[in-house]
Amino acid sequence: MAVRVDLNVSLDGFATTTDQTAENPFGEDWSRLVAAYTATRTFRSRVLGDDSGAGTTGLDDRYAQEYFENIGAEIMGAGMFGLHQHPDDAEWRGWWGDEPPFEVPVFVLTHSPRDSIEFANGTVFHFLSATPEEVLQQALAAAGEADVRIGGGVETVRQFLHAGLVDRLHLAVNPLVIGSGERIWDDLRGVEKDYGFRAEVAESGVTHVTFRRD
Template identity: 35%
Template sequence: MQKLRVESFSISIDGYGAGPNQDMDNPLGVGGQNLHQWFFPTKTFQQEVLGKNEGTTGVDNEFAERGFKNIGAWIMGRNMFSPYRGQPNTDWKGWWGDNPPYHSPVFILSNHKREPVEMEGGTIFYFVTEGIHSALEQAFKSANGKDVRLSGGVSTIRQYLTAKLIDEMHIAISPILLGKGEHLFSEIDLPTLGYACTDRVATDNATHIIIKKKTTSS
């Protein structure tokens, strides 16, 4: 059965998944880039994102690597795709250059219609104005039986989480404090929504947490 998964999503010890004042110079907010220091050195990041044949192995890389396995489509929020607000800048094609690391359809939640953008390597950006359920339905259909990865950002994950649509989350808790920004779980009652922590592994750079939606027995 297809799943909606959050993978390699980093938060601070105090629960923030992005820093304040996100803009062109700080796409993850002030201090937000530091959340991902566990991820940047890994072989998975170096190969999948930067196209380099190098990087670290070990537990951090194993968690990074699992985030690309059996993924047939992606969903992300508008703010994660672009720093522009309001009417879209049609010249903007994302932060990732001509060959983004997705290599599959990516469905972007938006308030404004835009024609699909086809990139190198099999990535096609689709802009969905009908809401989170429509984006998920389209992503599942396009994934050809594989899972869908919910990329973020914080607001988008919170919407899918409170709607109980996420099946599994890998959260990496980085050993930093942000103090302010976008809080991932604020005022969300995960146990009541049916979620439980099923695994945890600590490394020098992060504590990896697996949260899954409980299955109901008949």
């Protein structure tokens, strides 16, 4: 079992975008940042339910397949679940509708825990006020032999990297310069010293960068 991170980042290291407007609530940068990933056959099938076989099948798709393989539990920050935008809404069940694309226990770090939320597809959100080490212990127990993903956001990922808790960091570096947002690299000077390194370039121009010690 390994503790894994997968993120799409820009060449300048941003994993979030800031060009959202009232007219364009997602902004344009986000779709550019995830374009190669969302173009894969695996994304189209696993996330969009499109089983026509459409989508790219090269290196980006191989990484997309690995992304979905062998995950037994996920950890995310309160912001990724939406608690910062919905602090007082006891009925808030996340952004993902009735079928959150996790299908495993998800541990949400928050200073204001609430009751667990269970979905029919196997996704169960648990809310914990805990240190990274503590929540990881619970997630590993829930995952059994499978891996645990630190899903996001960027600050949560950096917190786990900083604590030395991540075994495999995979970044899909997209050929864009975004200029603002949350940068994966801040405060991670020297992180490479604890890991083996590999980089591969996909047909899309995305460089898949992996630090791993497992």
